[in-house]
Amino acid sequence: xxxxxxxxxxxxxxxxxxxxxxxxxxxxxxxxxxxxxxxxxxxxxxxxxxxxxxxxxxxxxxxxxxxxxxxxxxxxxxxxxxxxxxxxxxxxxxxxxxxxxxxxxxxxxxxxxxxxxxxxxxxxxxxxxxxxxxxxxxxxxxxxxxxxxxxxxxxxxxxxxxxxxxxxxxxxxxxxxxxxxxxxxxxxxxxxxxxxxxxxxxxxxxxxxxxxxxxxxxxxxxxxxxxxxxxxxxxxxxxxxxxxxxxxxxxxxxxxxxxxxxxxxxxxxxxxxxxxxxxxxxxxxxxxxxxxxxxxxxxxxxxxxxxxxxxxxxxxxxxxxxxxxxxxxxxxxxxxxxxxxxxxxxxxxxxxxxxxxxxxxxxxxxxxxxxxxxxxxxxxxxxxxxxxxxxxxxxxxxxxxxxxxxxxxxxxxxxxxxxxxxxxxxxxxxxxxxxxxxxxxxxxxxxxxxxxxxxxxxxxxxxxxxxxxxxxxxxxxxxxxxxxxxxxxxxxx
Numbered sequence: 001x002x003x004x005x006x007x008x009x010x011x012x013x014x015x016x017x018x019x020x021x022x023x024x025x026x027x028x029x030x031x032x033x034x035x036x037x038x039x040x041x042x043x044x045x046x047x048x049x050x051x052x053x054x055x056x057x058x059x060x061x062x063x064x065x066x067x068x069x070x071x072x073x074x075x076x077x078x079x080x081x082x083x084x085x086x087x088x089x090x091x092x093x094x095x096x097x098x099x100x101x102x103x104x105x106x107x108x109x110x111x112x113x114x115x116x117x118x119x120x121x122x123x124x125x126x127x128x129x130x131x132x133x134x135x136x137x138x139x140x141x142x143x144x145x146x147x148x149x150x151x152x153x154x155x156x157x158x159x160x161x162x163x164x165x166x167x168x169x170x171x172x173x174x175x176x177x178x179x180x181x182x183x184x185x186x187x188x189x190x191x192x193x194x195x196x197x198x199x200x201x202x203x204x205x206x207x208x209x210x211x212x213x214x215x216x217x218x219x220x221x222x223x224x225x226x227x228x229x230x231x232x233x234x235x236x237x238x239x240x241x242x243x244x245x246x247x248x249x250x251x252x253x254x255x256x257x258x259x260x261x262x263x264x265x266x267x268x269x270x271x272x273x274x275x276x277x278x279x280x281x282x283x284x285x286x287x288x289x290x291x292x293x294x295x296x297x298x299x300x301x302x303x304x305x306x307x308x309x310x311x312x313x314x315x316x317x318x319x320x321x322x323x324x325x326x327x328x329x330x331x332x333x334x335x336x337x338x339x340x341x342x343x344x345x346x347x348x349x350x351x352x353x354x355x356x357x358x359x360x361x362x363x364x365x366x367x368x369x370x371x372x373x374x375x376x377x378x379x380x381x382x383x384x385x386x387x388x389x390x391x392x393x394x395x396x397x398x399x400x401x402x403x404x405x406x407x408x409x410x411x412x413x414x415x416x417x418x419x420x421x422x423x424x425x426x427x428x429x430x431x432x433x434x435x436x437x438x439x440x441x442x443x444x445x446x447x448x449x450x451x452x453x454x455x456x457x458x459x460x461x462x463x464x465x466x467x468x469x470x471x472x473x474x475x476x477x478x479x480x481x482x483x484x485x486x487x488x489x490x491x492x493x
Contacts (some may be wrong), residue, residue, distance in 0.1 A: 001030045009216040010069045010164040010223075014111070017061050017068040024061035024068025024113070028053050031070035031115050034162045041143065044156035045116040046075055046134050047084055053115045064111025065222070071112035072166040074154050076120035077199065078104050078210060088120040088131040088150075091323055091335040102195040102231040103210045107167070110226045118166060119153030121396065122337050123316050124208075127177050127409035128394035129153055132337055136391045139181060141435055146389050148178030154213045155182040165219050171208030171312065173383075173413025176425035178213065180383035180438025183427045185214045185455070187224065188413075190446050191420030192236035194227040200315075206236055206362070207311055207417040217456040220424070221245040224448065241449055248452040256377040256454065258285050258292045262385075264411045265299035270385035277428035277437040278382045284461060285380070285454070297372040297379060299415055303361035307418050310350060310358025316340075317347035339396035365418040366445070373421070373444035378454060381412045383425040383438035412440060421445045424455050427462075 004016055004027075016022050032050055039045045053070070061068030073080050076087045079097035086092045100108065108114065119137045121129050129152025130136040137152045139145040140160040147156040151168030155178030158166050168175040170188040179186025194210045210227065214220040224245045230237045260282040262275035269275065286292040324331055336344065373379070386408045394409070395401050416423040423442035430436055441458075443451045 001026065005030060005034070005161050005164065008164075009214070009219045010066060011216070011218050013164055014066045014069050024057035025054065027068055028057050028070055028113055028115065031163055035116060035157075038160050038162055041138065042140060042156050042160050042162075043135055043137050044118055044147070044153045044160065044162065045072060046086075046119050046153065048116045049080070049083060049114055052082070053113050056113050062108075062111045062113065064109060065226075067111030069112055069165070070115045070163045071107060072116050072118050072154060072157050072163045073104055073114055074120055074151050074167050074169060075117040076124050076150060077169040077196070077208065078167055080104055080114050080117060083117055086133060088122040088124070088133055089336060089340070090133050091320065093133060099198065101199065102197040103227050104167070106227050107223070115163065118151075118157055120151065121149045122340050123319075124150035124169075124171060124174055125316070125340060125343060126150060126394055126396055127173065127406065128389060128391070129156075129178070130391060130395065132397065138391070139388060139435070141183070141430070142433070144390055145435060146181060146391055146394065148181035148388070149394075150174040150178075151213060152178045152181070155179060155184055155186075158182070158184055158213050158215060165212050165214050165223065167210065168213050169208055169210045170417065172308070172417050173410040174208070175211060175213060176383050176413050176423060176438070176440060177409060179425040181388045181436060182213075183430075183436035183438075185217055185220050185424065185426060185459075186438075187211055187220045187424040187448070187451065188416060188422060189224060189228070189448055190238050190422045192230065192234065192238045193224070193422075193448070195229070195231035195234055197231035197234060206420070207307065217452060217459050218246065218249045221249050221452050239446060245448060245452055248449045249456040250460075251453050253290075253450075253453045253457055256285075256290045256450070257375070258282060258290050258378045258380060259295040259297070259372075259376040260292055260380045261294065261296040262382065263296055264385050264408060265301050265304070265415070266411075268385075270382045271387055273387065273431040273437060274382035274385050278380055278439050281426070281428055281439040281458065282380045284458060288457060288461060295376065297415075298368055300361075300365040300368045300418070303365045303368070304414055304418055306358050306361040307365070308414070309346060310355050311362065313343045313347040314350055314355055314358075317344050320344060337396040338399055339402050342399060362418055365415065366420065369415065369419050369421075370444075377443065377450060379442040381440045381442070383413065383440040384409055385412055387431055387433070388435040416442055419445065422448045422451055424451050426455055426458055
């Protein structure tokens, strides 16, 4: 079972179940055992779903292409019926979901077995997963460091081998940043590719979208096939793909025009190791027959800043107010974290006219960047232009630290959320400290097909057939005994 979990992806595990090599119950029991053994150190899973998961496989795997494969759902932006839906906030610590979100229902209909929910920063407003409610999620490669955010719990659960694939969502880099930090494949789909129902799309939308943290490109493609398509009544509808995304994996790519950029939108060069990873990937693409040149897009910096302070912050404030109305009381000091309180206060002082300008800024961003992606098929950048941070660098209880440190982490990912176009983070080795490096490939609106074709080509060229990206079994425990002195402590309750 360890060989299966550590040597294959969700697609491979499902195939082993169908072939009768292992039973679905054995696989789910193995996932539960791994969560119980590893989560006290990593702190990725916030609530387990054991009895219900085992009941779902008692008589064999559920029907579906991924029947019997263990799965985890991020505790933000999607719900699992009967499980807590906290959004990483003390204000919602006792909220229990009444129904599955549309995308979760689709995952379960494909046979995935939900074994738990995963940690997220409060309301997703951090590139590191360190909420006061649940404590920090630790990077399986080095426990003193962040697993990224806001889907850091899901990324750490996959990278540490608790589950082979997990749900995430991305409103500014929240799939791609933790994928980069944990050595995984993290695709942000095109705007509205997957549904958000029954949640209102004004909550951090239309810049955020649901998908997964995966070990392989083929898993990401398959899960996108499962999750794609609008729910009835959705306000945004993206044209469907010409064929299943999983058929793009291994399909010919043709010769593509590729731009390489290793600078942040403000012109600051990326860290040497991050830039080198992007450059190496561009050189690999060139060796595979693509045309590569250095070119930086006209990032709409002012529009992006306006989007973050209006389209993201104001809906969050509305959700907080709605929760307070349910409770019948005013906001208390210990309801939300200090950084969230700053964003909340800013949002409460924002006028309706400013919100409209924020929505218009989304359109301006698309118009500004559209011509660049007519000239180039793909843009290659570092996913993060700086190395994986230590825990505490992005501390939402320290306002000065957030203002001082936070800006770079999403600087190369958030533009795709504003424009709605897809982008994927791929593993690109490790830095001198042994922490993962990620490289981002971005494509034009609606071109996940192209991204998956080229991503699979890069994956194959680098490491052959899809295999697990994360550290091997026991590495988390080894890291806990390492010399940085942080791993032997349990995360905060």
